[in-house]
Amino acid sequence: MTCPFGGTCTGSTLRRPRRYLSVSSPGLGLKLWSGRYRMLEWRLLCQSGGVADEFRFLTLRAFARPPRLLVVVPSAEAQWVRWAAAGLGALSRVWGGCAGAVVPASVVDHPALADVMRRMQPDHVLEYAPSGATVEGIYPGAVARALGGLEGEARRQAEDIARTEAWNLGGLPDLEPAIAALRERLSVNAIRDAVQETHLFDDPAQMGLTALADVAVRPVLGVPFPLVTTPTALAYAARVGVDLQAPIAESLVPDEARWRDGVTQRAGTVLLDWLHPASPQDTLALLDPAAARCVRLDRDRLRAEPVVVVGDRPEDFALAQLAGLVHGPCMWMPWQDPSPFTIMGRFPRWRGPGTIRVTSASMSVQDVEARMHTMWDRRPRAFVNGKEVDDKAFVCVPVEDLRTRGNSLYVHEQAWDLPRSLPATVLPDGSLEAALGLPAEVPPGLDAARDKWQVLLVASDHPLPPHRTLTGDALHAGQGNVWETFVRAADGGITYSSHRFDFVPRGASLAGTLAAPRLRWPSLPAVLAMAAKPHRVQPSAAGKRAAVAERLLGSRAALEDFAAGPGWDLLQTFLPGQQHPGQPEDGWWSLKTSVVMTFRALAATPLEPEWDTSQRRAQVDEWARQGLLRRGLALGCQECPAFEFYPLEEITQHYRCRRCGAGNDLTQARWKTGTSEPEWTYELHPAVAELIDNNADVPLQATRYLRRQARGMRPLMAAEFEILRNGEPFVEIDFALAHADEIWLGEAKKTNALGDVHRDIKRELCKLLDGCRAVAAHRLVLATAAPAWNTATLTVARRELHGLRTAGKYAPDVYLLTAVGSSTPAFELLTPAQDATPVRQ
Structure with a gap:
């Protein structure tokens, strides 16, 4: 039958009516719906050079989410709080600012932030480009000094431009070297030598990103920018967001105690009470995920693990934001004398000993412990049955001990965990290549002509670690266009920008403007090979033997289960010198090349736990079907005295001796025993025999244990x-x-x-x-x-x-x-x- 797509028919099934059809077509997979046929499924064999590759449907979960932004701001020592607040103000105006963080330039290389920035997995590292009005708010008179001697209408127009446009009149430090190094370290933002997004502006209209105002369906407010002048005020502003344009009344200027209350209280509704008393009841904070139509997902972890950061330095500010994105609920306490109930007020549900971790990027663990224990000693004493209750829920740890399983991400509230099926081929190294691009869908509430989002595709049985090499060419399938969109590994899967990055013709359709890259999910050996460059990675001798055993048993997991079961001990008796005294003497023979056994010998081998004869019979038959055991006869030669094992498929009435090549007839004189009929013997596959002989059960059982400890996605394994x-x-x-x-x-x-x-x-x-x-x-x-x-x-x-x-x-x-x-x-x-x-x- 002729395939309408240029392939050839070789075998498949139709549902209702029952017919048989198959198609092979390079790189194509379809599910067609037509009239009275409920579903027509074309099973395709993707061919390359005449050799058929394995084909399968890759089951995915699709997510739509806002881009994660890491914003680098100037860090003048005397004004770092103000610059951090300005960066928060610009971030607060972007859709998905709740998933981003602001880092002062002076601490981008701080060792305490390296791991948490890597685990944040930002989509863009941006340089903050303030407007003249923001610079004027930090350095009063900056605009006037920049305009010099201009007067009249020219000065007025120049002043309007300077206040509204990005500041380019000098006086600000050059952040590009620090940002370039950070982008290189985190492997973000780039398609070869091109960068998608470079700057974050105060005005969302100047950005290539989506403005929060275009997405939010409820009023949003934040802390007025002029009020954020101290680390404590900044700690509260980092919770709710900063409004760069909100007016303030002198009577509403809070003191430090008010800011502390805002930091330590659970609900963000306090924002509406004392900063914006006239705001509507349904107003949300700028950095509230609900304001951006988002929800937070904590994946592969049983529960959140709160973190408290102390210290009033820029690195503490950055650590608190990043820890809140990576580890769980986080509170930054930059003041010196916290009250005894500070932590309990913010995290009342976490009461178990040591469930809240306290750390600092600027203070030693000893100094953190001294501050926290001084706080705890001032608490009111509680007694039960005459004994004092010390329910201290926190433990002081260094930053490097903040180890939290799983990861967190903010996703669109109506476009996450969506099931998808993507046709893919399995390459010889185990990598998966998508047979078709997967066009993004427009999430509810977004406008494809105006808004941008990230698409995340996660395969539950093929996770991808966010490695620096897994970007661009490494994840594009053959004939894919690397310039179409920026593709990289993140969140255990592959993420890419929703819109095409390459040339899009004017008047293109929705499908023509949205990205639909051809994707590759590299196998773990492929990932290791790319990661080790310029060094080369190759399977060791033991790895090749394990690959043979995996092929015979069907998977690495099956091989691990085999190594952990009694079958490993049973087959160990095939090794020279490992025979058990209980085995009959005429039930096994040690030949020159191997040891062969009859079923009688295998049935007499003691095992723990015990297998009865029927279980052993069934298992031996299964091993023979898989190829771990080869069934045959031990036959001699009439010309030389050598006995060899001949597999069943090689046994004929006339056979040649493997040692001397002499011709032999299959007669009683040739088989090992003197019985009237020969008895089947079994030989262990040489690769499996070498695995057993080299104690391969230890690494196999180790990976079996680690596999079972994993939560969520099953890890990939490599021998x-x-x-x-x-x-x-x-x-x-x-x-x-x-x-x-x-x-x-x-x-x-x-x-x-x-x-x-x-x-x-x-x-x-x-x-x-x-x-x-x-x-x-x-x-x-x-x-x-x-x-x-x-x-x-x-x-x-x-x-x-x-x-x-x-x-x-x-x-x-x-x-x-x-x-x-x-x-x-x-x-x-x-x-x-x-x-x-x-x-x-």
Whole structure:
């Protein structure tokens, strides 16, 4: 049958009526609806060079969300609060400002902000470009000084332009170098050498972004810009937003106590009471997600984990905003003497010990503890049955210990978690390529001719970590247009701007203006290969054996379950010297190339838990079907005395000896036993035999445990691989995992040490850390089947981490996975301090 799309028919099904049809067409997948046919499904085999690739439908969840903005503002020491307030004012006027943050330029490289900025995953890093009116509000008389000796009508017109347009009359620091470095570090904003959005202006009409006023359906208000002059006022303004144009009455100017009340109270309705008493009852704060038709999603976490930031420096201000976006509810307390009920008033639901984490970017942990314990000691004492109740709900931690599972994002309230199905081909390396572009839909309340949004596509069984290499060409499928829109990995999936970035003809249709990129979901080996450049990544010998076993069993998860079950122990008896005394002597033979066994020998092997004969029979048949076991006969040769195993498919009445090539007849003299008929024997697949012989069950059970601990999206797994430097392997990694927000590498041992002596341990650990650095991994997992790692390994690991972090060098978090394969494995974070002990996570 001829395909209407230029392909050829090779087999598929129709529903109602029952007919059979199939189409193969390069890169195409369709679902057609027609008349009395309820649905016509074309199953397509995508062909490349005559070799058919595997084809599947990729199940996705689609989200529409506002762009996440990271705005860099000038940071003059004496006026940093005012500049931060001005940046908040411009951010508050943009749709989705609730998902953005303002960072003073002086702290963009602060080490306390590096990880939280990475986890924020901004879509745009923008330079704040204030209007002349804003500059005048910070530096009174700036406009007059810039205009010099102009007089009359020329001066009036120039003054109007200077106040309304972006300030370009000098006097402001150059932020571009800091912003360029930040964009490079976070891998945002760019399509090769082009940048989509560069500046954030006070006037939304000058932006390539959507104004909040165009989207909001209720009145919105914020803190008048002239009032934000202290860190405490800024802390409240960061909650509700800043209005750059709101007038103020002198009688409404609040004092510091009023600002503190606004920071510590739960509801934002206090804004309407004392700053805008005449506002309508349905007024919302500028940074309220509801004002932007948005809701906040916390994914892959059981509950939010509140954070309190203390300190009155610019880095504390930036940390509080970013922590609120990444970790959960956050409160910034820049004042010196908080009241005993400050935290409880803001977070009344979190009462458990240590459930609220207190930190600072400018203060040491000791200083934070002193401030907080002084506050706590002033609380009124409570007694129950004569005993004092100390329900202290906070714990003081350094910034690097703010580890929160999952991620948060603000999405359009009516356009999130929408099911989609995208035709895709499976490439030889496991990557998925979309067969068709997926046009964006216009979310309710938005105008495609005016508004812009981000499209997020998440595949639950194929997460993508937000790695710096996963952008542009890495995510565009073959023949895709990289100039169509900026595409990158974020939030565990692929995100792109809703509108086309390349040439759009005048009068184009909606489909012609919206982006519909051809996408690729790289496999974890492909991600690692891109991340390690210029180094090369290749499967190790163990990785190749694991790939063979995965192919036989169907998946990595099936191989992990096999390694954790009694079948692993049963097949271990195929290894030379591993036969059990209970097996009959005439039930197995050790040949030159392998050990072969009869079913009688397998049935006599003790197992824990026990399998009865019928279970073993069914399992052996299943293994034979999969190819783990090969059924055949052990036959000899009439010319030489060698016995060899001949698989079932090679057995004929006449066969040739594998050793000498002599011809033989299948007669009683040729089989191993003297019985009247031969007995089937089984040989273990060589790749599986080598896996078992090399203790591959330890890394397999380690990844099985880590897979089961993951929440939400199932992580991607990769078997053993090597990273090459100058063509030579310098490190072998036992396993790799990719979550929605991180890459983990792992080393698995049956013993409890990385080496025999201190020098060997340090060499092996440094190679592993070097491998993590090469691919920018976030965690290194040290797994062992022993109950615990030995003291020498832990000491070396702590010292290395302590030295790297003290020197400000890259160092991944190191986790210890012990008792792998037992009923009580433990997963712990290794602290870098030399005198510390692992803290259970």
